[in-house]
Amino acid sequence: MKIKRLRLAGFGPFKNEQIVDFERFDSDGIFLITGKTGAGKSSILDAICFALYDQVPRFTDTEQRLRSDYCEPDDPTFVELDFSLRGRDYRLLRSPKYERAKKNGTGTTSAAPTAVLQLRQGGEWRGIAAKPREVGLELSTILPLKADQFLQVILLAQNRFQYFLLAKTEERRAVLRTLFGTTRFEQLESALITRRKSLDESLAAVQRDVAEHATAAMHQLRLSVLPVEPDLGWFRGALDGLNREVDLAAHDAEAAAATLAEATVQHRAATETQRRQARRALAESTLATLDTRSGEVDDQRDTLRHAARAARVWPHIRASRAATLAWQAALADESLARAAWLSFDVSLRAHGVGAHGGGAIGASANGVSASGAGANGASASDAAAPAGSESALGPIMDALVRRLGALAEVLEEEKRLPALDHEITTLFDLLAGHTDDLKRAQQRLDDLPQQIDFVGVQLAAATVTAAGETDAEEAVHRADAGLAAAEDVVFVLAGLIGANEHLLGRSRDNAAAAIDYEVLVARRIAGQASELAGYLVDGAACAVCGSIEHPAPAAAQEGLVTAADLSTARDQLQEWQQQLADAQETAAALTNRLAQAQALAGQRSVDEFRADRAAAATRLATARTAAGLVEGLRQNQADLRHGLTLAQAAVLAARVSRDSASDTHSVRSGLRDLLAARVGAQRGECDSVTDQVLALQQQLACARALDGAQDLSRQRAAATDAATRQRDGQLEEEGFDDEQTAVAARRDEREIARLETVVRSYDDERAAARAAAAHPELVDLAWEPVDIEPSLRAFDSASSARDAAVSAHGSLTERAGQLTQLVRQVATRFAASADLLNVHSQVRQLADVMQGDEPNTKRMRLETYVLAAQLEEIVVAANLRLRTMTSGRYALEHDDSRVKGGARSGLGLMIRDGFTGRARATHSLSGGETFLASLALALGLAEVVSGQAGGITLDTLFVDEGFGSLDSETLETAMGTLDTLRAGGRTIGLISHVDSMKEQIPATLRISVTDQGHSRIEADSAGA
Secondary structure, rough: OOEEEEEOOEEEOOOOOEEEEHHHHHOEEEEEEEOOOOOHHHHHHHHHHHHHHHHOOOOOOOHHHHEEEOOOOOOOEEEEEEEEEEOOEEEEEEEEEEEEEEOOOOOEEEEEEEEEEEEEEOEEEEEEEEOHHHHHHHHHOOOOOOHHHHHOOOOOOOOOOOOOHOOOHHHHHHHHOOOOOOOOHHHHHHHHHHHHHHHHHHHHHHHHOOOOOOOHHHHHHOOOOOOOOOOOOHHHHHHHHHHHHHHHHHHHHHHHHHHHHHHHHHHHHHHHHHHHHHHHHHHHHHHHHHHHOOOHHHHHHHHHHHHHHHHHHHHHHHHHHHHHHHHHHHHHHHHHHHHHHHHHHHHHHHHHHOOEEEEEEOOOOOOOOOOOOOOOOHHHHHHHHOHHHHHHHHHHHHHEEEEHHHHHHHHOOOOOOHHHHHHHHHHHHHHHHHHHHHHHHHHHHHHHHHHHHHHHHHHHHHHHOOOHHHHHHHHHHHHHHHHHHHHHHHHHHHHHHHHHHHHHHHHHHHHHHHHHHHHHHHHHHHHHHHHOOOOOOOOOOOOOOOOOOOOOOOOOOOOOOHHHHHHHHHHHHHHHHHHHHHHHHHHHHHHHHHHHHHHHHHHOOOOHHHHHHHHHHHHHHHHHHHHHHHHHHHHHHHHHHHHHHHHHHHHHHHHHHHHHHHHHHHHHHHOOOOOOOHHHHHHOOOHHHHHHHHHHHHHHHHHHHHHHHHHHHOOOHHHHHHHHHHHHHHHHHHHOOOOHHHHHHOOOHHHHHHHHHHHHHHHHHHHHHHHHHOOOOOOOOOOOOOHHHHHHHHHHHHHHHHHHHHHHHHHHHHHHHHHHHHHHHHHHHHHHHHHHHHHHHHHHHHHHHOOOOOOOOOOOOHHHHHHHEEEEHHHHHHHHHHHHHHHOOEEEEEEOOOHHOOOOOOOOEEEEEEEOEEEEEEHHOOOHHHHHHHHHHHHHHHHHHHOOOOOOOEEEEEOOOHHHOHHHHHHHHHHHHHHHHHOOOOOOEEOOOOOHHHOOOOOOEEEEEOOOOEEEEEEEOOOO
8 A cells, every 4th residue: 555645735734735745755765754743743643534534543533623723614624545455545524513604694504514536537536435424435445454453564554563463363363364365264264164065964964864764764664773873785685585575475466367257267257147037037028018008109199180180270369369359458448538527527527627528529439349349240449430530629628738738838937937936035035044144244343342342351451471481581590590500509518528538548558558668679689689690600700790609699688679660669659649539629620619519509498498499489480481472462452453343344245235135125026926927827727737737638638548559459459350360260260160179179388398309219218128038149049047156256356366466566666766765875875875974074184284273382363374474584684674673682573373372373472682692472571672673563564465356456664753763873783774775665754843854854844833723734845
């Protein structure tokens, strides 16, 4: 990864826009970020980390600290970072949440955090993500390093420089895994474990399958006890035994089938003879029975012939009867119509409607009835001829039609009278309603002024009461504040007493611990000579004076104080001092809090404040109630005033409506009187014109009905004469003397069909019986009956024996076939299980080793093993510089020894001291030594990672401070080592305020403070 360019504004100490082009230092290889303390050197690294991870390593409350304090509300705050990774260029623009000026109006508003990620394609930047969350997700894919890992290997910020050196195994594994891209080895471990689990399941499935096949074989063999661990030989032996039983059953089935075939032939011959004898006996019996029925069948033949003749006459008889009935019905209708006409005409004469010559129509053919038609040689048409009917009815009907036409107009006027009566009544009710509305509207208009005055009085009183709400609220707030302060005085005073007692105890404990520590220090100093004497060895140089002779070593003392004892006592003293400081801080805080509470409460008690609060709350409730009524009273007053205006308009509208209804009522009443007079003049003696019209319409209908009935009776009389003549001619043709004889010979269709079936069946049965008796099979047949019982018993016995043999053979064959399938499947399972066991053993051992289980004695997983090899290379590269910077004293060592507690190992680091020849923990180094070791490790890590394929190249490194902890000689050595990196192909940025470094590193990035207090960035390259 290479950091190329940084642009920022309104960030940290930088108010205005600043641009840093890191690529201008590529030829230098190393550059120095310098400036006064607090100028903003570390803020450059903060900006890089904020752009990539939306966080700053030095701060946790980023929202309050990132925006520059020098910014005006209109000034922007953003960080833009250009970087390259794996041959691609990316640009990242991010801004935090901050307060900015409103676009419209005065004041400020919160600007939401933003983020934009772009990729360079050709000469243009293409957007990838445009929201903070989406940008974070995309960056986690592009740059898999987490923020903590980035701070361990690329941006070595203050107080984080030594993290990778002092990291735990798991933390170091996470960093190395990301840098070297070794997740594929972890995936290989997971795949191998999955493969092992799959083989475990497959092996168990084979074992279960064999057991299931053994159980199925036991059922086929009809065994009650399952064999213990059956092998393939047991399955094959069982199959051979069952096949032998199948062969024996097949032989038995063939013998039984031959016996059955012989019995079947004999039984069939006896059965056939018996069947032919029965056929002959049946034919002879049937002929004898049919001969006894011959006379009865002949009578039935004669009945069918007479019925055929009657059937040809019957349609004419039926037509003659129907014509006679129709003529009789027409005569009856004519008599009824004549009676109705005569009675209606007499009734009209009695009421004076008018005489229309109805008496001229007399009874037609008086004394002649339908039943007497045709008697004494007279025909029906002669008996139905009335005299003068047409000449009488025609003028009457014409006169009635003319009268009805004259009454049509008067009838319409009479029909309008009920509607006019209803309309007049409605108008009268409407007039009364308008009169009442006018009275109510006038009353409402008279009452409203008094109501308006009453509401105005109530509104004034409520307004005055509501005006005191603000004062009441302030009184409640003052009482609440005073009450809280008074209660806090009581509570804090009690806590302060306890805090003072606790402070006194901690002070005593701290004094005692200080005395104990001073005693131990004195004893330690007094016993140092004895302790040094304990390290003296004959012939070895003294560590103090260098002499190899030790003439008078100090005598050993009991109870010597060791450095560990002093360290423990020092830790105990610091703990007591911390507790004393905490107690002092607590007491001081409570004292300040008590003073503030007493200042707010004054000299008043809790009860006094509670009384004031209750009184103020009562006043506030009253004022709020009045305030709630004010708006309603104002609205009520406005509604009443609006109602007064509406009432005035309502009085005018009611008066207009009443006058209009009165005028319309007068007009409609005059029209009704005029129509009633005209109708009364035309109705005559009837109650109404409608009654007169109905009477005339009924008279006209009766005349028309009588005229139609006379025409119909004449037509039906002629039809009756024609039907009678046709009937008599057909009777004579078929040879019947009269109609009664023909009717007696007639049969219905069901009876005819039955007789025809009986005769036909008799003829068919007789012909069939004669043919059966003459069949060639029955001519030479013996007369002695045949007994089939012996052959039947022999057949049944042979059939049962054959069925039992076939069933037994089929069952054995099916069982043998199923057992054959089972043996074939078991053989396949046994063959597969042998290979499966071998593969399972190999995969399990390999998975255990790769997982760090037995026989892996170091408990090192595959990925850790790969990373351990990479760490060894990093240590080698780091030691090349560490030995130089420490004059050969220190060297890093890779530690793959097992960790206590059975935890995973393989990525430990130790430091070997050349003076003692021993390796020790990296935590034991001093501050300067830790800085040199961390710097060497970071450079070695960058060198090894850059030479690997598939990982993340570290083309840019930043080191923030740490050089001030080195002495001048060591600093000179470290700078010489760093100077060798100029040709290494990467760029390293150092942040330091050490003056000697400014002389040795010509390429600088200076941070200066302007007169206004904010900072600016100036770059100076060695080649410039």
